[in-house]
Amino acid sequence: MYKYIKSALDRVCAALGLIVLAIPLLLIALAIRCESRGKAIFKQVRTGLNGKEFYVYKFRTMWRTDVPFDKDNPVIEDDNAELTPAGKILRKLKIDEFPQLINVLRGEMSLIGPRPFMPVYYEQYANWEKERLSVKPGMSGLAQVSGNGYLTSEERSYYDIYYARHLSFFTDVKIMFKTVGVLLLGEKKFLKPVSVADMEKMKGGESADKAA
Template identity: 40%
Template sequence: MTKRWFDLVAALLGLLFTAPLMLVAAVAIAVTMGRPVLFRQERIGRGDRPFVVAKFRTMRAGTGDDADRLTVVGRWLRATSIDELPQLWNVVRGEMSLVGPRPLLPQYVDRYSARQRLRHDVRPGITGLAQISGRNGIDWETRLELDVQYVESCSWRRDLAILGVTVKTVLTADGVTSADHATMTEFAGSNARSTPASTDTAA
């Protein structure tokens, strides 16, 4: 079975078994934050192709500090990674894989070094090597280097190991956010200082 077929079968089964949980999440968001219940944003995938990724909303609409807009329900969704479940549809559509570098914002592409751009040689994933190594709790340089290391040595064995560790990481909510922000700071480019992101862009 190829990686694509494994992704497709696993994503369809995942959608089937998590449907009740996603329904509960959607209702909780609608009650506490109103509509829409999904947050959609353009990201960059394999071969630098853009696509729209979907997540459950975790923050109230408006401006202001991300930590202030992050709701109790939203914090729980992030801690359990339930907010990422809608991305199983991205996997079904072939835009994402279960395992791979997380899809990031279009404006980051021109900020990557030549080595960092190798992360777009494979489909982006719902989880990846960087996510099991600290999720949003590690700095950008380390995170992007882990993405490239995955691309250079991806295999069935490694994917299964990453999926296994992902379950443990989710259960412990390890590294859900970076030290001082509700979301990951914005990537300003290699050797540049990153600044806090102003939108719901936690990857």
């Protein structure tokens, strides 16, 4: 039942969020433009629900936007030379993701769901990993509150697929609260490596025992 009303709830929350945050978001965009040349918001092609491609929006946090993405190491370190001073702060607080409220409002994303990757990385997935595309991508997800950058690529896929198979309102609420915890305490505090047994079950199409 929840999956049928999730999209409507997402859009209502996204609309309210954009209204409430309108002035802060405009000030952030202005600060980015004043600090460095280029657009404050950039868009990038990502793979969404059922493999459909769409443009995801983010605040620009780097001097350039064509930095290669590493599927196995998706988290850009704070000392990366490509990050602008303001960009380091925006990334640390995850504020660079806020423009994706537009994607949620348009129905391309959800507030909670697997993070969307570029199409080139979707093509590298094993067949079992593609199940993560059975739900809309999200601004935050189970993998992001289970260690994210400290997880392997397969572990992130595990959590994404576990979420897709156990989608519920209470799971989404739990992830929202954990997202706040990650912002305050850091990803490592919430690290939960996946056991070999659970990983093998997931790859075999079985229901794994537990997630976060």
